[in-house]
Amino acid sequence: MYNLKELALMDENGKRSDGRGIDELRSIKITVGVVKNADGSAYIEFGKNKIIVAVYGPREVHPKHMALPDRCVLRCRYHMSPFSTDTRKNPAPSRREVEISKVMRESLEPSLILSDYPRAVIDVFVEVLQADGGSRCAGINAASVALADAGINMRDLVSACAAGRLSDNIVLDINDLEDKEGDADMPVAYLPNLEQVTLLQLDGKLTTAQFSECLEKAINGCKSVYEIQKEALMKKYFGNEMELKEEA
Amino acid sequence: MQEIKRRYVIPGDKIIEGNYKPLMNVVKSGNYLISTRVGIAEAGKDGVKVIPLSGVYIPRVNDLVIGKIIDRSSLSWDVDINACFFAHLPAQDVFGRDFSPAKDDMGRQLSIGDLIIARIVSFDRTRDPMLTVQDKDLGKIPYGEFIKISPTRVPRLIGKRGSMIQTIEQATQTRVIIGQNGIVVVTGRDPDGLSLAAKAIKMVEEESHTTNLTQRVKTLLNVQDPVDPEQPESVNASPGTESSTQPQPQPQPQPNNESSTQPQPQPQPQPNNESSTQPQPQPQPQPQPNNESSTQPQPNNESSTQPQPNNESSTSNNSKSGSSSKEKHRNDSSEKSSNNDSDIDQKEKKQE
Numbered sequence: 001m002y003n004l005k006e007l008a009l010m011d012e013n014g015k016r017s018d019g020r021g022i023d024e025l026r027s028i029k030i031t032v033g034v035v036k037n038a039d040g041s042a043y044i045e046f047g048k049n050k051i052i053v054a055v056y057g058p059r060e061v062h063p064k065h066m067a068l069p070d071r072c073v074l075r076c077r078y079h080m081s082p083f084s085t086d087t088r089k090n091p092a093p094s095r096r097e098v099e100i101s102k103v104m105r106e107s108l109e110p111s112l113i114l115s116d117y118p119r120a121v122i123d124v125f126v127e128v129l130q131a132d133g134g135s136r137c138a139g140i141n142a143a144s145v146a147l148a149d150a151g152i153n154m155r156d157l158v159s160a161c162a163a164g165r166l167s168d169n170i171v172l173d174i175n176d177l178e179d180k181e182g183d184a185d186m187p188v189a190y191l192p193n194l195e196q197v198t199l200l201q202l203d204g205k206l207t208t209a210q211f212s213e214c215l216e217k218a219i220n221g222c223k224s225v226y227e228i229q230k231e232a233l234m235k236k237y238f239g240n241e242m243e244l245k246e247e248a
Numbered sequence: 249m250q251e252i253k254r255r256y257v258i259p260g261d262k263i264i265e266g267n268y269k270p271l272m273n274v275v276k277s278g279n280y281l282i283s284t285r286v287g288i289a290e291a292g293k294d295g296v297k298v299i300p301l302s303g304v305y306i307p308r309v310n311d312l313v314i315g316k317i318i319d320r321s322s323l324s325w326d327v328d329i330n331a332c333f334f335a336h337l338p339a340q341d342v343f344g345r346d347f348s349p350a351k352d353d354m355g356r357q358l359s360i361g362d363l364i365i366a367r368i369v370s371f372d373r374t375r376d377p378m379l380t381v382q383d384k385d386l387g388k389i390p391y392g393e394f395i396k397i398s399p400t401r402v403p404r405l406i407g408k409r410g411s412m413i414q415t416i417e418q419a420t421q422t423r424v425i426i427g428q429n430g431i432v433v434v435t436g437r438d439p440d441g442l443s444l445a446a447k448a449i450k451m452v453e454e455e456s457h458t459t460n461l462t463q464r465v466k467t468l469l470n471v472q473d474p475v476d477p478e479q480p481e482s483v484n485a486s487p488g489t490e491s492s493t494q495p496q497p498q499p500q501p502q503p504n505n506e507s508s509t510q511p512q513p514q515p516q517p518q519p520n521n522e523s524s525t526q527p528q529p530q531p532q533p534q535p536q537p538n539n540e541s542s543t544q545p546q547p548n549n550e551s552s553t554q555p556q557p558n559n560e561s562s563t564s565n566n567s568k569s570g571s572s573s574k575e576k577h578r579n580d581s582s583e584k585s586s587n588n589d590s591d592i593d594q595k596e597k598k599q600e
Binding site for chain 1: 256
């Protein structure tokens with residue numbers, strides 16, 4: 001027997017509120033190089049999320065006292081546009097935005113070789129045009145692609161995806177409704193080639209077994225996202241050719 | 249040792265497994281070499297490297313850059329060279345060793361907003377780049393059209409041994425100064441020529457990764473491939489810069505003009521036929537003071553068929569003072585870029 005809440009989130013056929021299965025990602029579309037003035041940029045549509053990311057740098061640090069002698073400073077700004085939600089959002093940085101800016105920076109930092117650019121700064125601007133849950137993961141995905149587009153030395157791309165719990169079901173890539181009404185939400189950022197986790201947050205309660213399942217699903221989701229990131233970068237720089245054709 | 253083919257990579261891609269030396273834009277992770285940039289990976293005898301296709305300009309010693317004076321102190325100017333750091337041009341470099349901040353007025357030589365072409369004399373992790381203008385063709389740029397392109401596109405704009413830029417210069421009757429930092433200044437008297445050159449440069453930047461670019465630039469510039477009977481002769485005579493830098497087997501005449509328009513991959517014993525496709529004696533609407541270098545690329549056949557001791561001597565036959573160092577710079581740059589270009593050139597050739 002399902003209660004009203006469960007019925008709204010998942011039907012008896014195992015379909016979720018937006019018609020997806022439990023292991024299904026929302027549709028993802030990434031476009032690289034959308035901001036001409038930026039050194040690198042990307043636009044991502046992650047379900048109903050629409051996010052644009054611009055990367056500037058490495059460039060001179062202002063104020064100068066922030067410069068570090070041995071490495072580059074990474075600054076990240078996550079911002080939701082006033083029109084990104086159903087009710088107007090105050091454009092001033094909220095507590096949530098400051099926190100997301102911080103976790104995004106910390107999830108991107110391990111992938112960057114910041115020691116290659118001492119005394120410089122890299123600025124990452126993440127602007128959410130439309131929000132639908134999981135915007136930090138979508139922002140990380142776009143930011144990672146934008147950093148690669150800016151030509152900054154990276155050990156790996158960062159792919160992010162959330163998993164969560166709806167009643168007893170562990171589901172992949174939870175949307176806004178599932179985030180609000182569900183029982184747990186776990187965003188994960190991952191370096192797919194190096195197989196390292198750079199972000200792991202958990203909002204809600206999970207048993208040990210559920211946690212393991214949730215993490216595994218999120219990492220699988222990250223690997224799927226990575227393929228889309230890779231394809232977007234390849235398309236921008238090499239067109240539809242995935243292999244370099246050599247003369248015989 | 250395991251052989252790898254050149255291939256496209258993005259950050260994090262495993263290029264090769266084994267004990268190889270990581271060179272440019274490659275790091276070692278465990279037993280793998282992984283790429284750190286979007287680009288083309290290749291393994292040579294020395295090690296593995298990735299030729300990047302994006303990125304900002306990172307200063308290097310001896311690079312020729314175009315910068316803008318943004319500030320001045322009592323002893324030096326600060327110059328924006330389109331890099332992560334501002335460069336410094338010491339006043340002594342301009343005024344000489346007897347410079348005195350009390351006596352000499354720095355504003356008379358260079359003021360804020362002026363464009364200069366300079367060479368980087370020193371740069372490392374701990375210090376900002378230091379510039380010099382004490383060389384031929386260096387110093388203030390009095391006038392011209394300012395164009396900014398991606399520094400990674402500079403080798404493509406120069407082309408193999410300066411072929412692309414020579415095409416643009418000759419077709420538009422302009423002089424194009426290219427900084428390694430991605431700043432380009434176009435000078436010339438004809439406004440139409442200036443705008444056409446700017447358009448061509450932007451086209452090269454935007455479509456640098458596409459195939460058959462040289463031909464499309466020529467179409468844009470309305471350059472006709474010569475079909476006169478002298479063509480095979482001019483093809484036979486390879487440009488002096490090439491023969492001087494790389495002694496090659498005697499090139500074969502290319503009766504097919506189409507194929508001769510494309511730059512050939514390095515290993516093939518083909519001449520650089522780019523110059524042969526340049527419009528031969530240009531209709532000169534107006535004599536231009538700055539066009540020495542732009543009109544000179546047609547090499548003297550006699551001199552070009554003989555190996556020259558160095559680039560400068562081969563190019564100085566036709567050029568007046570100043571153009572030789574510019575040519576040298578271009579040749580240096582195109583040498584640096586030859587690997588980067590060769591794959592695109594190969595694609596162009598294949599398409600044809």
